[in-house]
Amino acid sequence: MKYRHGKVEDFENIEEFVKDAIFPAFYKDDLSEEQLKENEWVINISKKSCLSAIEKKDVIVIVAHDKELAGFIIADRTSKDCPEIDWLMISHKYQGMGIARKLTEMAIDWIGKNERIKLGVIHFNVRAIKFYKKLGFKDTGKVVGKHKIPRILMIKEPTTNNLETQS
Template identity: 40%
Template sequence: MITIAPGQAEDFANLNAFVAAAIKDAFYRPGLTAEEIAENDRIAAIAERTARETLNEPHRAIFVAKDDGALVGFVIVDRTDEAMPEIDWLIVGPQWQGKGVAHRLMERALE
């Protein structure tokens, strides 16, 4: 059963590899320039640092989706403008894509 909860530091071990796997099919397509590939690689490389930094930023929040204690996705929301929260990151593991996890994370982020 999928649970959604505020993220904790221990949720982010190996997050860079998780994000790299999650974005692989959507972000890496034939014909990308070297700059586009480098940007995709940069996104995966900063995932863990970004998640951990979010824990200490009062205007931002991170929520994680887990199945039986294992991370299956996460969302980072910027609440600087309370009337219009902004989704910074929304990542779901490849085996969980298309199963409603992103929808549930979005709902929680926008609450």
């Protein structure tokens, strides 16, 4: 697996990729019509979001690429209160192979381990919540954004220097 900065050509058919990646994580049987439309909206904005992120100075897009796109992450240093991991999508074919962990660790390194980092995750996406907790994110119990499908706010506090805590 190769990891590198995203390029325009990585996102030519991104809508199909995102559609595949978010199902079933963004879906459950009792979603309202508005919530289903929001999932369609996520798919529809994916190309614009990725291409826009590539052009920005304080935003990074990292892709995992084999013979095809396996996954991508977008991290943003320009968010109001603290840097943010905005998108993390992994193809179903590549889930469980450590790609999400590697992409997230690369994004955290780019942001800086001494920074507080936030992200929002769909409240019923138990797998994602467990994953982020393993990487040091904590569920704040707060809802973030104005989404039809609520996202919980997760925060990773800065890594402390072990030498300072030992004195």
